[in-house]
Amino acid sequence: MEWISNSRILIVGLGLIGGSYARALKRLGFHVTAIDVRKEAIDYALENHIIDDGYTEVKKDIVGSADAVIFGLYPKVFKEWIARYQSCFKPGAMITDVTGVKSCIVYDIQNMLRDDVEFIASHPMAGKEVYGVENSDDAIFRGANFIIVMTEKNTPEGVRWIGGLGRILGFSRISVLSPEEHDEMIGYLSQLTHCIAVSLMTCSDNEHLVDYTGDSFRDLTRIANINEDMWSELFLLNKEPLLKYMDIFIDEFSSFRDMIANEDTEHMKERMRLSTKRRAYFNK
Amino acid sequence: MEWISNSRILIVGLGLIGGSYARALKRLGFHVTAIDVRKEAIDYALENHIIDDGYTEVKKDIVGSADAVIFGLYPKVFKEWIARYQSCFKPGAMITDVTGVKSCIVYDIQNMLRDDVEFIASHPMAGKEVYGVENSDDAIFRGANFIIVMTEKNTPEGVRWIGGLGRILGFSRISVLSPEEHDEMIGYLSQLTHCIAVSLMTCSDNEHLVDYTGDSFRDLTRIANINEDMWSELFLLNKEPLLKYMDIFIDEFSSFRDMIANEDTEHMKERMRLSTKRRAYFNK
Numbered sequence: 073m074e075w076i077s078n079s080r081i082l083i084v085g086l087g088l089i090g091g092s093y094a095r096a097l098k099r100l101g102f103h104v105t106a107i108d109v110r111k112e113a114i115d116y117a118l119e120n121h122i123i124d125d126g127y128t129e130v131k132k133d134i135v136g137s138a139d140a141v142i143f144g145l146y147p148k149v150f151k152e153w154i155a156r157y158q159s160c161f162k163p164g165a166m167i168t169d170v171t172g173v174k175s176c177i178v179y180d181i182q183n184m185l186r187d188d189v190e191f192i193a194s195h196p197m198a199g200k201e202v203y204g205v206e207n208s209d210d211a212i213f214r215g216a217n218f219i220i221v222m223t224e225k226n227t228p229e230g231v232r233w234i235g236g237l238g239r240i241l242g243f244s245r246i247s248v249l250s251p252e253e254h255d256e257m258i259g260y261l262s263q264l265t266h267c268i269a270v271s272l273m274t275c276s277d278n279e280h281l282v283d284y285t286g287d288s289f290r291d292l293t294r295i296a297n298i299n300e301d302m303w304s305e306l307f308l309l310n311k312e313p314l315l316k317y318m319d320i321f322i323d324e325f326s327s328f329r330d331m332i333a334n335e336d337t338e339h340m341k342e343r344m345r346l347s348t349k350r351r352a353y354f355n356k
Numbered sequence: 357m358e359w360i361s362n363s364r365i366l367i368v369g370l371g372l373i374g375g376s377y378a379r380a381l382k383r384l385g386f387h388v389t390a391i392d393v394r395k396e397a398i399d400y401a402l403e404n405h406i407i408d409d410g411y412t413e414v415k416k417d418i419v420g421s422a423d424a425v426i427f428g429l430y431p432k433v434f435k436e437w438i439a440r441y442q443s444c445f446k447p448g449a450m451i452t453d454v455t456g457v458k459s460c461i462v463y464d465i466q467n468m469l470r471d472d473v474e475f476i477a478s479h480p481m482a483g484k485e486v487y488g489v490e491n492s493d494d495a496i497f498r499g500a501n502f503i504i505v506m507t508e509k510n511t512p513e514g515v516r517w518i519g520g521l522g523r524i525l526g527f528s529r530i531s532v533l534s535p536e537e538h539d540e541m542i543g544y545l546s547q548l549t550h551c552i553a554v555s556l557m558t559c560s561d562n563e564h565l566v567d568y569t570g571d572s573f574r575d576l577t578r579i580a581n582i583n584e585d586m587w588s589e590l591f592l593l594n595k596e597p598l599l600k601y602m603d604i605f606i607d608e609f610s611s612f613r614d615m616i617a618n619e620d621t622e623h624m625k626e627r628m629r630l631s632t633k634r635r636a637y638f639n640k
Contacts (some may be wrong), residue, residue, distance in 0.1 A: 079418050169370075197568060197569065197570035198570060198571070199570065199571070199572075211639040216570065216571075217567055217568055217569065217570065219568055245567050247567045247568060249509065249568070257504055257565060257568050260560055260562070260565070261562075261565055261568060261569045261570065261572075261573045262570060262572055262573065264556070265556065265572045265573050265576045266572065267553060267609065267612055267613070267616075268556065268576065268609065269572075269576065269631070270612065270627060270628055270631040271605060271608045271609040271612050272548070272549065272552060273606065273630075273634050274627055274630050274631050274634065275601075275604050275605050275607075275608035276544055276601070276604065276609060278545075278634060278637075279545070279634065279637050281541060281545055282637050282638055283501060283529050283531045283542070284481060284503055284531060284533070284541050284545060285500055285501065285545045285638060286481035286482060286483065286500065286501065286545070286546060287482070287483070287500075288483075288545075288546055288549045288550065288553075288578075288579045289545045289549050289638070290404055290548065291575045291576070291578055291579070292473045292549045292553065292575070292576050293551065293635050293638060294572075294578075294635075295574055295575070295576075295632040296632065296634070296635040297631075297632050297635045297636070298628045298631060298632055299372070299628075300625040300628035300629055300632070301625070302625070303628060304621050304624045304625050304628070307616050307624065308616065308619055308621070311616060311617070311619075314616065315613065315616060315617055317560070318540065318609070318613045318616070319560075319613070320559050320560065321555060321556065321559050321609075322606065322609065322610060322613070323557075323559075324558060324559035325551065325552065325555040325557045325602070325605075325606065325609075326606060328551055328554065328555050329551070329599065329602045329603070329606070332551075332591050332595060332598065332599060332602070333595070333599055334559050335592055335595075337588050337592070340584070340588045340591065341584040341585070341588050343554060343558055344554055344582045344583075344584035344587060344588070345584055346557075346558050346581065347554040347557040347558050347580040347581075347582060348581050348582055348584070349583045350557050350558065350562060350563065351577055351578075351580040352579070352581070353562075353563050353566050354569060354573070354574055354577060
């Protein structure tokens with residue numbers, strides 16, 4: 073399938089990211105249909121012209137008329153959906169997702185999937201600390217990274233197709249990783265940071281401190297506003313890399329603590345110079 | 357001294373915060389003089405009309421003509437300066453600072469200070485991850501918190517005066533704390549967060565990860581770009597509260613790690629709900 077505007081796109085799971093995809097794709101002229109169990113999500117998206125059609129139940133002809141299907145479901149629900157409804161896909165349909173963990177879903181889905189349909193996984197590295205199609209906004213993709221997660225089962229056409237999706241959605245950088253590389257990276261850059269933010273927020277009864285805080289505490293805890301259902305599932309599905317990075321972080325933080333306790337200014341400064349140098353790579 | 361625009365203000369230490377104070381006060385019509393050892397800082401500030409006069413050395417008549425003196429020096433240098441030059445102050449002058457730690461300087465300075473001069477400490481909870489008068493910007497005070505740090509030696513006039521400074525600089529919330537309360541609060545809200553950001557940045561050789569990161573990692577590491585001379589001094593001068601909060605954080609983070617290792621979804625979710633609830637207080 074090429075990215076031409078008479079294509080029909082189906083989005084299954086119309087949350088923050090699914091809704092943001094829908095906004096961008098509909099504006100580009102694609103016919104966008106959505107399925108979501110939450111009636112309010114579908115009603116909101118129809119009223120606000122985010123989608124062309126919307127349904128709260130899966131029907132064969134809706135799925136069967138889509139040239140491409142984008143999944144915005146939680147990992148386990150996503151696998152169950154494919155097992156149950158894959159017979160409905162149009163022959164030659166292209167399938168992708170927005171899931172935050174990959175090894176535990178990509179191989180299983182590719183192994184069970186019909187031969188005439190290709191699933192190529194991807195991960196838009198964009199988001200907000202709020203949820204639902206009501207907060208969707210495709211401006212979050214500008215300047216952001218888009219990761220294609222490729223396996224041996226994927227075809228050159230599939231990779232071209234998903235790269236095209238990343239580009240038309242407005243992402244700035246598009247990269248390709250294996251499922252294992254993706255999960256390792258996400259364990260450090262995303263999951264570890266969320267665990268830190270949660271712990272920083274919960275380690276002190278801080279309600280009265282709001283009058284004194286500066287921006288640094290606000291920045292470090294923005295993502296402490298967290299969807300506990302989604303993230304507990306993501307953490308457990310990526311347990312091994314996440315625990316590895318949590319342990320590395322505990323060691324690093326504890327050694328910095330000991331430098332302060334020992335008044336070891338020289339090594340403290342060395343650590344801070346390294347931190348400053350490395351942070352420079354991440355300036356947008 | 358009242359905040360009337362024919363007052364003469366001296367700023368000693370013209371860095372990011374000193375320079376931002378200078379910009380605001382000069383715009384309000386005060387006569388602003390600065391002393392800084394760095395000639396480039398004085399030249400820049402004069403060329404950009406941030407100050408009226410500037411000097412790289414301390415002279416008796418410059419100090420003696422100021423109705424108010426604001427110190428933007430590192431803590432130890434600040435104490436040395438007062439010991440050496442306090443004889444130059446104009447009788448009745450008001451003195452404040454912008455220092456990030458208080459117990460270790462406020463009592464010492466108040467105890468050594470002449471009786472006809474009042475030092476009332478304050479801490480503007482605003483900043484940037486860059487340094488120097490060249491990056492100064494008084495817009496950073498809008499929406500920010502200003503903390504007055506008061507002791508038994510301070511007078512009602514002193515507290516009124518420093519509150520007036522916070523207001524005319526544009527701060528949104530002005531609070532009063534004791535030196536001990538201030539240092540406890542800063543150990544958690546500011547110093548702990550900086551130690552976390554540094555450790556997150558240094559715990560992995562992450563140069564190649566910039567193509568994959570989302571905003572959460574950028575947010576948590578913004579302050580990992582850090583001035584190692586200033587912060588190593590601040591950490592050590594507030595060692596006791598900081599180490600207390602570092603240990604509390606290690607315990608909290610480690611227990612969250614164990615919940616993930618044990619797949620204890622119920623307690624993970626409970627922790628995340630608490631985090632979300634507490635973070636809500638900190639929304640601006």
